[in-house]
Every structure is written in C-alpha cells, then in structure tokens.
Amino acid sequence: MALRHTQLYEYHRLHGKLVDFSGFEMPVWFEGVIPEHNAVRNAVGIFDVSHMGRVLVVGGDAEAFLDSLVTNDVSKLAPLEALYTVACNERGGIKDDFTVYRLAEERFLIVPNAGNREKDYAWLSSHSRGFSVELKDVSDDVAMVAVQGPRAEETLQKITSEPLSEIKRFKCREVALRGHTALVARTGYTGEDGFEIYLWDTPLSNPVKALDLLEKILSAGKEFGIKPCGLGARDSLRLEAGLSLYGNDIDEETNPFGARLGFVVKLKKKSFIGKEALVRINKDGPNWRLVGMRIVDRGIPRHGYEIWKEGKQIGHVTSGGFSPTLDVGIALGYVASEYAELGTEVEIKIRQRLAKGIIVKSHPFYDETQYGYKREKR
Amino acid sequence: MSEEYDIPEGLYYTEDHEWLKVLEDGTVLVGVTDYAQKSLHEVVYVEMPNVGDKVKQKEVLGSVESVKAVSDLYSPVSGVVEEVNEELADSPELINSDSYGKGWMVKITPRDLDEELENLLSAEQYREHLESLKE
Numbered sequence: 088m089a090l091r092h093t094q095l096y097e098y099h100r101l102h103g104k105l106v107d108f109s110g111f112e113m114p115v116w117f118e119g120v121i122p123e124h125n126a127v128r129n130a131v132g133i134f135d136v137s138h139m140g141r142v143l144v145v146g147g148d149a150e151a152f153l154d155s156l157v158t159n160d161v162s163k164l165a166p167l168e169a170l171y172t173v174a175c176n177e178r179g180g181i182k183d184d185f186t187v188y189r190l191a192e193e194r195f196l197i198v199p200n201a202g203n204r205e206k207d208y209a210w211l212s213s214h215s216r217g218f219s220v221e222l223k224d225v226s227d228d229v230a231m232v233a234v235q236g237p238r239a240e241e242t243l244q245k246i247t248s249e250p251l252s253e254i255k256r257f258k259c260r261e262v263a264l265r266g267h268t269a270l271v272a273r274t275g276y277t278g279e280d281g282f283e284i285y286l287w288d289t290p291l292s293n294p295v296k297a298l299d300l301l302e303k304i305l306s307a308g309k310e311f312g313i314k315p316c317g318l319g320a321r322d323s324l325r326l327e328a329g330l331s332l333y334g335n336d337i338d339e340e341t342n343p344f345g346a347r348l349g350f351v352v353k354l355k356k357k358s359f360i361g362k363e364a365l366v367r368i369n370k371d372g373p374n375w376r377l378v379g380m381r382i383v384d385r386g387i388p389r390h391g392y393e394i395w396k397e398g399k400q401i402g403h404v405t406s407g408g409f410s411p412t413l414d415v416g417i418a419l420g421y422v423a424s425e426y427a428e429l430g431t432e433v434e435i436k437i438r439q440r441l442a443k444g445i446i447v448k449s450h451p452f453y454d455e456t457q458y459g460y461k462r463e464k465r
Numbered sequence: 466m467s468e469e470y471d472i473p474e475g476l477y478y479t480e481d482h483e484w485l486k487v488l489e490d491g492t493v494l495v496g497v498t499d500y501a502q503k504s505l506h507e508v509v510y511v512e513m514p515n516v517g518d519k520v521k522q523k524e525v526l527g528s529v530e531s532v533k534a535v536s537d538l539y540s541p542v543s544g545v546v547e548e549v550n551e552e553l554a555d556s557p558e559l560i561n562s563d564s565y566g567k568g569w570m571v572k573i574t575p576r577d578l579d580e581e582l583e584n585l586l587s588a589e590q591y592r593e594h595l596e597s598l599k600e
Contacts, residue, residue, distance in 0.1 A: 104506075119507050120532040319533055385554075387510050387530050409509040409532055416510070438528070438535075 093137035094230040094294035095301060103317055109202035111138040113318055120319035124411045127277050127324055128458055131236035131308050132316040133301065136276075140185075140199035141229045141285065142208060146220035149193050155359055156214060157187065158343060158352040164189040169257045169274055172351050173343050174210075175361030179368050180339035181346065183207050184331065186274055188259055196270075196285070198231075200333045214360075230289040230297035234304060235281030235316075235324075237462070242308035243271070243282060251282075256460065265303050267296055276321065278328025278451050280460040326417065327410050328459065329379055329450035335390055336377060336405040336419050345373030345421065347450065375402070376427035379449015380418045380435065384442040388418035393436040394444075401426045404435060412453050416442075419449065470595060471499040473565055477541065477582060478591035484565060485541040485585060492547055493578070496569040497529060497538065497560060500595055505531035508560040513549040513571060520546060522581050526571060529560060538570065542581045548572040 090112035099105060103114025113135070116123060126132045144153060153161040159172035169188040173181045183203045188196040199207040208224050215222060234243055240251050246265045254260055259272035270285040289296045305313055322332070331337045337346045342365065344352070352365055382388060388407035393400050402422035410417045418435065426433070429448060434441040455461045472478070477485040482501035486494045502508065510530040520526055526540040549571050553559060560568040575581070586594060 115533065116506070121507050121509075323532065385510060386512070387535070389535070409530075 091138075092291065093135055094289050094291055094297035095135040095137060095232075097294070098298060098301060098315075099135065102315065106318070108318055109138065109200075111201060113138055114315075115319045116317040117315045120317070120323055121411045123314050123316040123320035124323050126312060126314040127236040127279055127316060127320060128412055129237070130312045131234065131238040131242050131281075132314050132320065133304055133308070134233040134235065134316045134321055135231075135301075136233050136283070136321075137226075137229075137231045137297070138201040139226075139231060140197075140201070140204035140207060140224070141226045141231065142197050142199065142211065143223040143225055144195040144197060144211070144220060145193060145223070146218070147193055148218040148220045149195050152215060152218040152220045153187060153195060153197075154356060155218075156211070158359060158361070158365070159187075160353040160356055161187055161189070161195070166191050167259050169259060169272055170351075173337070173348055174207075175343070175365065176339055177361055177364060178339075179342040179361045179364030181333075181337045181341055181343060181348075182210065182339060184333055184337060184348070188270070188272060190259075190270070202334055228288065228290045230286040230294065230300075231283065232286075232297075232301065232304070233275050233277075233281060233283045234308075235275045235277040235279045237280060238308070238311040238313075239279070239281040242304065242311055242313060245307040246303055254282075264300060267300050269300070276328075276330060277324040278330070278453075278459045279324070322406075323408055323411060326406055326408055326419065327412055327452050329419070329452060331377070331419070332406055341375070341377075341421070342368050342373060344368050345375050346377045372424060374424055375421040376424050377405070377419055378422055378427050378446045379452055380404075380420060380433060380444040381413070381447045381452070382416035382418075382435065382442055382444050384444075385416075386435075386437040386440070386442040387416040388420075388435045388437060388442070388444070392418075392420075394420055394422055395434040395436060395441060396426060396432070401433070410452060412458060417449070417452050418444070422446075470503065471565070472588045472592050472595075474588045476565070476588065477585035478588065478594075479539065479541050479585060480594055481537075481539045483539060483541050486569075487578070491574070491578075493542060493544075493573050493575055494569045495526070495538075495541055495571045495573060497564055498591070499564050501529070501536070502561050502564045502568070505529060505534055505536055506561075507532045508557045511553045511557045511560065511570065513553070514546045516546050516548060518546045520544060520573065522584065540571075540573070541585055542573060542575040543577060544573040544575040546571055547574050
C-alpha cells in the first residue's frame with residue numbers, strides 16, 4: 088500500500104529522514120532526535136502533526152452526542168475551550184484518546200490519533216443515528232502543526248498581533264498568522280508550553296499555505312534556535328512527560344483507571360459507552376497499572392521488554408527509551424497492581440540481562456520546577 | 466539517496482558492519498563502520514564484553530544502542546578480550562563522531578587470525594557489499 092503524505096511532505100522529503108508511521112511517510116528526525124528534543128525542552132521546536140485526524144462534529148445535538156461517547160464531560164466546555172478525553176468500548180477498554188475543542192456552541196473539533204482515523208470516524212458515524220449531528224472528516228483539508236517549548240509564545244507572537252498570552256492552556260481562538268487564518272490552541276504533547284495550529288482550507292492537493300506557514304514560523308523562531316522536529320523527538324518528549332501513546336501504552340485491552348487516566352473519566356455523567364464496566368473497574372481497582380520506571384543500571388528499556396521482580400515476571404514495558412533530559416533509560420509499563428507503588432525496585436529484562444530499575448514519579452519524569460509548562464519563568 | 470560512507474583502506478570488514486584493524490603487536494581493534502553509525506544515528510549506550518572473555522568469530526560481542534534502535538556487535542575474530550574502550554561508557558557518541566578512531570570498541574588477542582581473516586572483507590569488497598544493500 089502506498090504511504091500517505093501530509094501537506095508538509097515536500098519539506099520532509101527535502102530535509103528529513105523519512106519513516107513509515109501508521110501508514111504515513113513522516114520525518115523521524117531532521118537533524119537528530121536529541122538536538123530536536125533539547126530544542127523543545129529549552130527553547131522551541133515545530134512539528135508537523137497533520138497525520139492526525141481532524142473531525143468536525145456539528146449540530147444541535149453535538150454536545151449530547153459526544154457526551155454519550157467519551158468519558159470526560161464535554162458539556163463543561165465553553166466555546167473556545169478544549170479538553171483531553173478517552174473514548175471506551177463496552178468493556179471499558181480504550182478505543183482512542185484525543186482532544187475535543189468546542190469551537191462554537193454547536194460545533195466541535197476532535198483530533199484522533201493517526202492510526203485511528205478511519206476506526207474513529209466509522210465508530211462516530213455508527214453511533215450518530217438519532218442525534219441531530221453532522222460529521223465531517225476534514226483531516227486532508229486542514230494542516231496541523233505544533234509549536235512547542237518555552238519560547239513558543241514569543242516565536243508565534245512575532246507573526247501575529249493577537250495577544251497570545253490571552254490564550255490560556257486548553258483554550259483556543261481564531262488568529263491571523265501573517266495572512267493565514269488558523270485556529271491556535273494552547274495544547275500539545277510534549278509537556279512544554281506551546282500551541283497546536285489548525286490551518287483551515289489547506290487540502291493535500293494544494294499545500295502551499297502550510298509550507299508557507301512552516302517557513303514563516305521557522306524564520307520567526309530562528310533567534311530562539313527553533314528546530315523542525317520529527318516523530319523521534321515527539322516520542323521522547325511525550326515519554327519524558329509521561330504521556331501515553333495510543334497503540335503502545337493504551338489500547339482496547341487497557342482501561343483508563345489502569346492507565347492512570349482516571350481524571351478524564353466522569354462517572355457522574357448520565358451515561359456513556361463503557362460506563363458500567365468503568366464503574367466496576369473503579370470499584371474493584373484495576374489489575375494492572377501503568378507506572379514509570381527509571382533504569383538504575385545501564386541500558387535502555389524498550390517496548391515489549393519484560394518487567395521482573397524476585398524471580399518472576401510482573402509486567403511489561405509499553406514505551407521505553409533514552410531520556411535526553413535525564414540522560415538515562417526510562418520506561419512506561421504495566422505491572423500487576425500490588426507492585427505499582429513508587430520506589431518499588433524492579434528488574435527489566437534488557438535482551439539477555441536483568442537491569443535494575445525503580446518505579447518513579449513519571450507524570451512527568453522530569454523536575455517540574457526546571458522543565459515543562461509549569462516551570463518557573465526565567 | 467546517494468549517501469557517502471567512509472571506508473578506510475587497510476581495515477578488514479564484516480557484512481554486519483564491523484571493522485577490524487590488526488595492530489603491530491598482533492592484537493586487533495574492533496568497532497562499527499561509518500555505515501553502521503550513520504544507520505543507527507545518535508548512539509546513546511554501548512554494551513561491552515568483560516576483559517578476559519573468550520569470544521568466537523561471528524558471535525555476539527556486545528551491542529550498540531541509539532535513540533531509535535539497538536544493534537548487536539558481532540566479533541570479527543575468535544580470541545580473548547584484551548581491553549574495552551572505557552571512554553564509550555561516558556561518551557558513546559564517539560561512535561558517531563569517530564567510528565574508526567576514538568569510537569573503537571574492543572581489543573582482542575586473536576586465536577586463529579590468519580585463517581579467520583579469510584572470512585572478512587577488504588575495503589573494496591565491503592564497498593560492494595554496501596552497494597548491494599541499496600538495491
């Protein structure tokens with residue numbers, strides 16, 4: 088099957104090292120994972136995230152429709168506010184995780200994972216009967232970039248007169264960026280402050296606007312050391328921030344309570360798909376819990392590695408890698424609930440050897456006074 | 466994509482992208498080639514054998530991990546591990562910056578060097594091998 092491309096493919100082809108990600112030919116890096124990662128943690132970086140889905144949900148019942156599907160409370164959103172949520176199956180397993188933006192009273196935008204675009208759209212459609220709602224998959228007509236890092240606001244401010252400091256976390260608004268009208272949202276997937284930008288009316292067949300916006304942001308951020316960033320840095324940044332990756336850390340066989348996403352499950356909501364199962368899981372407690380681990384020995388944990396303790400396997404790594412910020416191997420993984428306590432010593436089977444690890448605070452892994460959106464302003 | 470790889474003359478190579486250099490005292494240095502370091506990209510961790518370990522040609526000697534991948538290091542010859550490059554513990558990136566020099570990994574006292582060199586590639590043969598991988 089031919090790989091799919093985003094509106095920014097022409098840039099990636101010329102400047103990036105390309106890989107197949109969920110069927111999309113995307114850059115894994117431009118210069119390298121580590122320099123790109125560090126640019127975002129310390130200054131600013133820009134990512135093409137147009138491979139993700141964009142679905143508009145419009146109509147008088149849009150709010151009720153979404154609230155019948157997702158675990159978080161969409162009715163709490165005022166226009167131009169966003170929230171993170173999961174959607175579950177009847178067993179409480181996670182169908183997908185995504186951000187929901189309320190663009191207007193009866194108009195929402197949801198942003199599924201790249202690998203779930205078709206699945207989610209089909210699922211949304213199949214449940215829309217009886218609701219006054221219209222679904223529109225605009226993924227291929229809207230380009231999407233993420234500008235992330237402590238200098239993200241300064242960078243974008245150079246190409247707009249709109250005061251960006253007024254857009255608080257998980258808020259959004261329509262902004263003119265040097266002639267391009269875009270939805271600018273203070274959201275992201277790196278643990279840093281930053282924005283996700285939705286550039287309307289930019290079809291794959293005519294991606295000029297997207298390429299132009301990318302160039303404008305790159306030159307605006309030049310004085311801060313902006314770097315174009317690939318999926319490699321996107322993955323290492325989100326791992327350090329302790330954010331789950333769908334398909335690795337969460338899937339239909341895992342539930343939000345085990346995945347420490349209980350904060351997006353509103354059991355007081357009237358009814359939504361999976362509620363009965365989730366009420367039960369919440370009452371009994373999940374059997375498996377997602378934890379973060381740091382390697383004490385040397386070595387780098389990776390997806391699929393076994394987690395051991397006292398001569399038996401207690402779990403497995405779902406995401407792992409080298410943390411450029413902490414200069415050590417870190418991982419997310421599921422362990423049987425009785426082993427999930429912070430400070431528990433574990434062993435991770437790295438190829439033939441058991442490497443010592445410890446369960447640590449991992450949401451995020453780094454010191455929040457120094458890194459991430461909560462850091463003390465310098 | 467026409468990427469150029471550095472393949473110094475006078476070294477021996479394996480199809481798995483290790484290089485071997487015969488030193489004057491009869492020991493050999495082993496490392497990974499420019500092609501290997503470019504494919505792995507940012508090396509962040511190196512796993513090495515212990516000094517004194519007996520190794521066999523084509524058996525796993527250690528591993529090289531980059532941000533995105535892990536790759537085994539196979540011994541190009543049989544013998545005894547004489548020394549490992551301790552500097553790589555703190556500076557694994559030397560494999561990227563100087564794969565044939567400061568990025569050397571293991572020094573081995575070979576057992577059947579003359580015989581086993583027959584199984585290795587010359588610089589020219591290794592270049593041809595890389596060409597064949599492109600196809």
